[in-house]
Ligand SMILES: Nc1ncnc2c1ncn2[C@@H]1O[C@H](COP(=O)(O)OP(=O)(O)O)[C@@H](O)[C@H]1O
């Protein structure tokens with residue numbers, strides 16, 4: 001028996017809501033075989049700060065080789081990459097293996113407050129990784145930092161950011177409007193020609209940790225199945241919306257999106 005296979009190159013979020021934990025849970029929920037290359041171990045959450053431990057570049061490379069040479073993913077995503085060196089080596093290996101479906105989530109600062117990308121690494125992300133991407137999935141703050149402009153504060157500002165980010169060489173840009181509090185949960189997908197709006201009700205919850213990772217992992221899973229980009233994003237939007245609707249509250253700080261919710265409750 002054979003099933004679609006996907007790789008995440010990302011950080012480990014010990015508290016379980018984000019990073020490779022969110023990615024692998026999402027792959028599993030969407031019936032995709034998940035693999036991981038761990039770039040860093042993050043032991044912070046919204047109530048404690050115990051540290052960020054990056055992995056040596058050789059260890060990250062070895063994991064990527066192991067994934068490609070043994071099982072070979074049909075799609076991959078990147079999440080927390082933290083340093084310029086990790087970004088550059090990851091970009092080189094994406095080109096070396098010639099993989100077609102590449103989802104870049106330009107993770108910078110987690111909702112729990114951890115800095116997950118060094119400021120001096122933003123340029124490498126823009127110049128070396130984004131041009132390899134089938135789709136990039138910045139939130140509003142990340143879009144602003146990538147473009148060195150102020151944070152988009154309306155759908156028309158999101159459209160402008162999407163247009164400018166498309167110039168980096170990514171085939172599709174998905175600007176996520178989760179932090180646009182006065183609007184429904186609007187995201188904009190741009191392919192260089194058309195602006196496609198994806199919208200859902202905004203749920204009154206703070207427990208959305210890992211929403212971005214879950215969303216980009218669901219897109220990756222659908223691309224691994226061979227789905228076209230717009231269809232993959234629409235399924236992923238439904239997946240993350242349901243995961244937020246049924247978010248988990250652990251009664252301490254910010255809780256998690258619920259990765260099993262789509263399977264259990266989505267009609
Ligand atoms: N309160 C909410 N209710 C419904 N959807 C939301 C809510 N907050 C965020 N989203 C959606 O979750 C997804 C992730 O968005 P966002 O939170 O902006 O990303 P990130 O986790 O990277 O900061 C997007 O589809 C966004 O529209």
Ligand SMILES: Cc1ncc(COP(=O)(O)OP(=O)(O)O)c(N)n1
Nearest residue numbers: 011018019110111209210211212213
């Ligand atoms: C290890 C690790 N990677 C990424 C994130 C950020 O996750 P994301 O889903 O983009 O955003 P939050 O909703 O969690 O802020 C993380 N926290 N940890």
